[in-house]
Amino acid sequence: MRRAVTGLGHGTDNAFLVIAGICVILFLLIIGLTAYFVLRYRRSKGEVPEDIHGNALLETAWTILPIFIVLYMFYYGWLGYDARRKAPEGALTVKANGQMWAWSFEYDGAVMSDRLVVPVGRPVRVVLSSSDIIHSLYVPAFRIKQDAVPGLERMVWFTADKTGEYDLFCTEYCGTGHSQMLSKAVVMKEAEFTAWLAGTAAANRPSPGAEERPSGADLFKAKGCSACHTTDGRPLVGPTLKAIFGKKVRVSTAGKEREVEIDEEYLRRSELDPATDVVVGFPPIMPPQKGVLKEEELNALVEYIKGLK
Amino acid sequence: MASDGAGYLGGGGRPNGLFSWIFSTDHKRIGILYLVSILSFFVVGVSLGFLMRLELISHGPTIMEASTYNAFFTLHGVVMLFLFIIPATPSVFGNFFLPIMIGANDVSFPRLNLLSWWFYMAGAALALATLALGPADTGWTFYAPYSLRTGTYVSLAVFAVFVLGLSSILTGINFVVTVHRLRAPGMGFFRLPLFVWALYATAWIQIVATPILGVNLLLVIAERVFGIGVFDPARGGDPILYQHLFWIYSHPAVYIMILPGMGIISEIIPVFARKVIFGYRAIAYSSLGIAGVGSLVWGHHMFVSGSSYTAGVIFSFFTFLVAIPSAIKVFNWVATLYKGSIVLATPFIFALAFIFLFSIGGLTGLILGALSVNVHLHDTYFVVSHFHYIKFGGAGFAFFAGLHYWLPKMTGRMYNAKVANWSCLISFLGFNLLFFPMLILGIEGMPRRYFDYLPQYSTLQTVSIAGSWVLVAGLIVMFANLLKGSLRGPRAVHNPWGGATLEWRLPSPPGKENFEKILEVTKGPYDFRGLR
Structure with a gap:
């Protein structure tokens, strides 16, 4: 061990x-x-049994x-x-959210990361939630595990005493991409952590003058899309999104097959309510994003997919 | 009894042929029906498990996609638990031997008994139908809310389990009433063979716990079809409630699996030590103890699910307590060997394998019962290994021991003992090679139900996969030998092992009527005086 x-x-x-x-x-x-x-x-040795009823x-x-x-x-x-029941006073709070099939971590209500980055030697309190089904956050090296249950908030805390990168798993079975729902817990020196936090915050902040708009490429990773869809032409659990805009595709709509053109409306519908049109040859398992994606996030993703060549 | 020596197996009645089996109300014929059907489904379950292991031999999809793998471990669980290990010992050996062992001619409700086999077959057909339609991919636990959202045939799979539950309840009711009402004169409760005690305790769990699973499964279907919102948080439901209702049945179900197996071992050990069992009453009462305390420990499946801290502490406490009656049984079996006159025959060798494997299963259960350790090991390969040691190493090997002990009585023919001993050894080695590395994988943090794994787990995964080949080889030898022996082996004598329970007084195979006239029981089940 x-x-x-x-x-x-x-x-x-x-x-x-x-x-x-x-x-x-x-x-x-x-x-x-x-x-x-x-x-x-x-x-075979000639032993004679002796009845003993008990003692x-x-x-x-x-x-x-x-x-x-x-x-x-x-x-x-x-x-x-x-000792796991209550986090010490003054612990750093990180919000962790699980969704099929990616983790996202939130610092100070603003800084987002797909890895759990923490400072060494300081207690960290992770508040868990889920946006679809039950997941479970597990870092074997930390000996921590806690289910992320939709509709509930659950807490787990730890103090890492050694810097390094450690495996982070989902341990509550959550469907096709369960074994790909992996990330890392990164333990940094305090100074490095402060710099990382500031750096990530700056990268997240919109550059002056530009509209406040999340980047589609980042969302594509952070929202877990990339667990099932590639941008390089390979099919995974779901179809690839490489150069699909404007193409025609065969879908199954309420049990009937038909051909549709991939336009903006189709892309929006496929994200908010994926079960309406399911691309033939793929299972109808994509979690609906209605209520999960904000309007500007949806716009950014649609723009991103349109631009994939 | 039939003069040709075919006994209850012989034809000549009406209806004849296949109908004389599938519409028979004779508990012995129903036992054989269960034997054939249960072993067929066991082959299905083993094949699924074998292919799942094989898939993990290299990274990425090797012989199947992730969605297929997920469907396989779901179906493997459903088939092995609900079609094999829960019904195996009670429905095969219980049906066949419980009435004979208490000196009765049949169970109390023979037609209900036949109905329960039909329910079993209907449930099995539904479960296997999902294989063709689109098998559920939820795991055998059907956890909400995933089971409410996935597009696979969950409702059908859940309904299959519901029907199998009905079958289980009917068998339980039948056994309880039979033990109370049909014991022969002189057969007091403390003259009952310990196998009957174990079945009696099991039957009570089946009656009390199974309806809760039934309600839970109907709620899942209602939720999927009508969206009633009991478990789905998106509709105001509580997914943790599902887990409670599920484990209130499914933990006691572990004892439905293992108690009858313990009963078989309690029969075999004294017969091959040629002496009375040590601590008869302790073993009998510990069966009831397990059935009682075992229904108070379900929460230990949920230490990290988000239920309350206090609940965790209480459930851990009871989990440790339930180890005591199991330990008492093991101690008494070992003590029975002391000053015995031990015959190393096949059934006894299987019983020794059981003690070894079950001890590992039980002791790893103590490790998992400890709260802080459980946080680390929950939902890892450690758990997978632990419950395979209990259910396969324990209940499964006990069932194999029972097959080698009782099959000569059931079929009237003997298998090749030497081949049987080898098959036990190969299966035993294969089993450990397959499941012991999983304990280490779990300690190293490998999560269960993973279609793929990180490179650091490769070596142990490969060892475990090689183990699955050895185990399957052992099982093939075992079943080929038993099949050949049952069909073409030499005639078995009426009491090949020198047993003192009532079934060994009957011819092999027994006649159509078990006992031509009511017999008077005058001595205990392990009184070998005059048989040595």
Whole structure:
């Protein structure tokens, strides 16, 4: 087992080692005794069986003793859980949102990132939500996991004590792209983190004079579109979006096949309500974006897709 | 009894041919119906599992797309749980031997018994129909709100499970009433074979817990068809409520799977140690203990789902407590071996494999029950490995042990013991090679239900895939040997193992009527005096 890089994780690892250690001892005891009896009392060696109906003392002993052992395990597991209940005062708050099939992280209500970037040595409080179905945020190196449930807000916290990049998974099965719903948790030095935060904020801010408009290319990644649609001609779970504008495509509408031209209206409809026209040969699984995408985000995405050559 | 030695297997009645089987109300024939159908679905389940493992041999799509893989693990779960392991032991060996073991000529409601087989087949047909139409891709847990939104045939799959649940309830009711009403004179509760005790406890769980699953599944269908908004947060529903209702059944269901298996082991160990079982009452009561405490632990599937902190602590506590009655059983089995006169015959070798595998399953369950450790291991390969050790290594190997113990009685023919021992060894090694690496993968953080994985998990995945080939090879040898033995093996004597329970007093195979006249039971089920 690779060492945990959070304080909570060390507690988890200790509990794991203690409990697993006891389990190994119990296992060797059971299997050792079984093997010994099987080898020792063989009929082929002329052993004569002796009927023993039971032994009240032994039954009591192996009922009471294991109760103490498992209560000890229970207590050890509880210790590490209790610490997870409440984040320390002054923890940095990051909002995490899951959707099919991408994570997005929000800092100070403005800065967006598709990776969980945090400073080393400072407690971080992640507030989880979901915009469609249940996902689960899991960073094995931190020993944290929490479901992101639509309609609810859930909290998980940690203090990373080592810089580096760590795997971040979705661990609640969420459909076709589940195993692609990956990201990284990046632990930086405090100064680097401050610089990253400022840099990302600046990049997110519209340049002076320009309209306040999110970039379609960024949205395409951040909203999870790229988990199913490529821009280079390969089909994935969904059709590619390379140079589709103005082309004709066969779709299935309410069970009937027809041919439609891909115009702006079609693109908007396909995002807000993808089940209306489903491209033939692909499963009808795209989550509807109605109420998820803001109007200007939708516009930006449509413009982006129109421009894909 | 039939003079040609065919016993209940012999024809000559009306109706004849296939109809004499599928419309038979004889508990023995119904047991055989279940045996044939359940093993057929087991082959389907194994094939799906084998192909899923094979898919992971390289990165990206190898032999199937992600959506196919997702449908496969859903169907693998549904088939293995609802069509194989839940009904396997109660419906095959329970139907066949429960009445005989208590000295009865049939179950209390023979026609209800036949109906439950028909429900089982109807449910199976519906479940497999989704395979042709567009199999559900939700996982066997059907978690909302995903199961409410996906475009696959979830409603049909859910309805299939609902119908299978009806079958399970009917079998449970039948067994409870039979044990209470049809015991032969002298067969007190504490003279019941421990297999019957285990089935009795199981039957109560089936009766009490299955309706909750039924209600839950109907709500899913109502939600999908009418949009009633019980589970879908977009309509004001609560997805966590779905998980509670699901696990209130599905955790006790784990005990529906394992308790009958424990019952088989409790039969086999004393017979091959040639001595009375150690701690009869402790084993009998622990079955009831498991059934009772086992219904209070469902929340341990939900420690990170967002239910309350206090609930987590309470459910963890009960989870550790439910380990005690299981441990008591294991201790008593081991103690039975002490000062025995052990015969290393095939059923006993399978029972030893069971003790080994079930111990790993049970002990890894303790690791998962610990709250902080569970946060790390939940929904990883560790969990996948743990429940395969319990359900396949435990319940599955117990079922195999039962096959090698009772099939000579059921078919009147003997299999090749040497080949059977080898098949046990190969399957046992393959099983560990397949599932032990998954424990480590889980500790390293590999999430379950992943169609693809990061490069650091490749080595252990490859070992595990190789294990699946060894396991399948072992299973092929095992079933080929049993099939050949059942059809063309040498005639079995009436009591090949020297058992003391009532089925060993009957000819192999038993006659159409189990007992020609009512018998008086005068001794316990593990009293081998005069049989040694």
